[in-house]
Every structure is written in C-alpha cells, then in structure tokens.
Amino acid sequence: MPPRPQLTIPSPGGRRAVVLGAGSFGTAVAVLLARGGFRTTLQTRSTEQAERLETERENAAYLPEVQFPRELRVEPMSAGLSRADYVFLGVPSRGLSQVIGNLQATGLPARTPVISMAKGLVPPDGLAPTTLLNQAFGVDRVACLGGPAHAREMVTEGAGLVAASSNVKLAAAIANVFMRAGVVCEQSNDPVGVELSGVAKNAASLAAGATAGQGLNAAGAAAGHIFAEVWRYAERQGGKPESMIGLAGTGDLVGTALAPQSRNRRAGELLGQGVPASEIPARIGQAVEALDMVPLLATALRRAHVEAPVTTALHGLISGELPLDEWVARVRATVPPPAVRDSAFRRAVARMRRHQVTESLKRPD
Ligand SMILES: NC(=O)C1=CN([C@@H]2O[C@H](COP(=O)(O)OP(=O)(O)OC[C@H]3O[C@@H](n4cnc5c(N)ncnc54)[C@H](OP(=O)(O)O)[C@@H]3O)[C@@H](O)[C@H]2O)C=CC1
Numbered sequence: 001m002p003p004r005p006q007l008t009i010p011s012p013g014g015r016r017a018v019v020l021g022a023g024s025f026g027t028a029v030a031v032l033l034a035r036g037g038f039r040t041t042l043q044t045r046s047t048e049q050a051e052r053l054e055t056e057r058e059n060a061a062y063l064p065e066v067q068f069p070r071e072l073r074v075e076p077m078s079a080g081l082s083r084a085d086y087v088f089l090g091v092p093s094r095g096l097s098q099v100i101g102n103l104q105a106t107g108l109p110a111r112t113p114v115i116s117m118a119k120g121l122v123p124p125d126g127l128a129p130t131t132l133l134n135q136a137f138g139v140d141r142v143a144c145l146g147g148p149a150h151a152r153e154m155v156t157e158g159a160g161l162v163a164a165s166s167n168v169k170l171a172a173a174i175a176n177v178f179m180r181a182g183v184v185c186e187q188s189n190d191p192v193g194v195e196l197s198g199v200a201k202n203a204a205s206l207a208a209g210a211t212a213g214q215g216l217n218a219a220g221a222a223a224g225h226i227f228a229e230v231w232r233y234a235e236r237q238g239g240k241p242e243s244m245i246g247l248a249g250t251g252d253l254v255g256t257a258l259a260p261q262s263r264n265r266r267a268g269e270l271l272g273q274g275v276p277a278s279e280i281p282a283r284i285g286q287a288v289e290a291l292d293m294v295p296l297l298a299t300a301l302r303r304a305h306v307e308a309p310v311t312t313a314l315h316g317l318i319s320g321e322l323p324l325d326e327w328v329a330r331v332r333a334t335v336p337p338p339a340v341r342d343s344a345f346r347r348a349v350a351r352m353r354r355h356q357v358t359e360s361l362k363r364p365d
C-alpha cells in the first residue's frame, strides 16, 4: 500500500454533506466524504437510480465494484437540501446552470457552502462555475476542487486534490475531510486559478489526443500553447501561477494526458480519427467536458482580448470547420507572443530574491 496522509485531523463531528449528481466523480467523492466522517448523502437525478444504488450498494453504471460505506445514504435530488451543512456539485458544467438555479428552491440553508467539482465552463456565457456561485451566494460560501483525481484510483489508492476558496477556513474544512479519508488535499485561496487550471488541462488533453497520431512534438506543442493561452486569461482574473504550475494545472494535465481511461484525451483521439464531435459523447458514455467547453473558452478568450490562436483552432477542429491537417499545421507553425519585458520593479524583486537564495546557500545547515 502507498503511504497515506496522517490522520491527526479532528473529526468533523457529525456534519452533513450532500453530493448532487451520482456519476463517477460524485459517487467517488461521496464515498470519501463518508469515510472522512461526514454524514453523507449521495443524491441521484432520478428516484429509480436512487433505489437501484440503495439496493446494490454500488454504482454499477458509473463506478462499478466500489462498495458504498455503510454510513453513505442515497436519495433522489427531489429530497431537497434542507439538512445539508455542505453541498458538493458532482454534475458536469453543461448541467450546472440548471442545478445552481434550483439550489435555493430545493431548500439550501442560508449559510451552507457550495463546492463545485466541475472542470469546465457553464453555458451559455462560458463563466467558471464558482463565478456563477459567487454571484448567487457570495465568495465566503463558495469553493471548488481540482487536481489529478480519476474517480476509481482516488477511492482505491488516492489522488492529489486541491480545495480552493477565498474563505480559507472553508478550504481547510474541505481539505481536512479528504485527508481524514486518506487522500492528499492541498488548500488554496485561488479558486479562479484552480478552476481555470482544470479547464486548461481538459482542453489541452483533448488537443494532445487529437494531435498525437500526427507526431508527439505536435501533441506537446498543442497542449503547451493551450495551457499558456488559458494562463494569460486566468492571470487577468487574478489567478495565481502556483495553481497552474502545481497539482491543479500541470499535475492534472499529466494525469489526464497519460490516463488510458481519460475521457477528454480519448475524445481527442476520436476527433483525430475523423469522428464528428456530435458522435463522440455517445461513444464515450460519460461527461466529456472539453467538447462542450472549448467553444465557450475560445469565445471567452476573444472577449478578454487574449491572443489564443491554438484554442481558436481547436474550436474549429471540434466544429468541423478546420480539417485535421490544417489544425496540425496551425499547431506546428504557431509562435507564442514574446514575453513582455520585465518592469524595473520586477527586476529589482528578482535580484533581491536571487541575493536571498545566494546568502542562504552560504549559511551552514
Ligand atoms: N470522473 C472523474 O474522474 C473526474 C471528474 N471530474 C469532474 O466532475 C464533473 C462530473 O463528471 P463525472 O462525474 O465524471 O461525469 P459522469 O458523466 O460520470 O456523471 C455525470 C452525472 O451528472 C448527472 N447529471 C448530468 N446533468 C445533470 C443535470 N442537469 N441535473 C442533474 N444531474 C445531472 C448525470 O446523471 P444521469 O446519470 O442521470 O445522466 C450523472 O449522474 C465533471 O466536470 C468532471 O470534469 C473531476 C475530477 C475527476
């Protein structure tokens, strides 16, 4: 067994969590929250699905052979949220507008935090899920999850989660329950950076999958360009480089691009084989965030005046307007904009940091 995080965190003391959406990730997170000490309920879209999961005590359609902990309850979403202390949204971005719009009507208590787990943008405006949640509930009640976390491996072996919120106590409470369940979870105060890192890695994994058959340098370039384009967008919204460089960005990109089961990379491979985007979701059978999200992302980058030739070209490949060979040619020929010259202030800070490092190396241990 791999080493597990220390379990020295106090018990959350009977707090109740509700996970909305019983797909692969919602189910996996519900299992972990129950293991971590929350009184957890997994809410399904339909009554029939709730009855099936309750009878079988596993989610055979989305996460087979993972037994539910005895304490995990299952009920349909129609049961409402009036007893929830935390609400986790396990629904893909395309369904989030509807689900978020219904939260109050289904009895969400006035102070209960809402945590988005989606790695996409919400149609029709292409907003990040936490932006929508902030507008509805205020930043102190909103958080998101990121990091490399394939559902099955997460419940059997672990993951590298990131819990991000402007409310540092909320990020800590979420991270602690996952750590109690034996899964590493970093705390972050950069929800927009973490969320856009997840967006970047899904778009980049799709692009790499679509391009790998034409050459791995091209696949790497496609992913690198898209990452840099989304980063410039995230930076303008106050996103921190640590999020993009760390678990939520680079870590999740590698975890997704290498995973044989990754839906986003497999969708890219199908695109590269000439399968129309409209046929891909049925072939994959689960959420493919990047297919829905790249068109929204391309529009968001254009509106924000971010130079994004490769994300725009990926949109063209998905819509069928750009043939595969032209997409690959575009990736191979794109030269990123030159790095902006550092200001005098940034050069001074960099000099000071270099000096501190040099001095610290001179000191004995
Ligand atoms: N799976 C993974 O390993 C990871 C996934 N994520 C993210 O988690 C999010 C959820 O994905 P995932 O669980 O994998 O997707 P799945 O396709 O496995 O499941 C989606 C679930 O959402 C439900 N759903 C979809 N639309 C609605 C709606 N409008 N109202 C209510 N329920 C709805 C589906 O219900 P039904 O079955 O009835 O269609 C299904 O239960 C995505 O953003 C993904 O990027 C993040 C990390 C890892």
Ligand SMILES: O=C(CO)COP(=O)(O)O
Pocket: 119, 147, 148, 149, 150, 151, 205, 252, 255, 256, 261, 262, 263, 264, 265, 287, 289
């Ligand atoms: O986000 C994920 C792992 O961190 C899951 O990736 P896919 O949606 O591509 O399967």
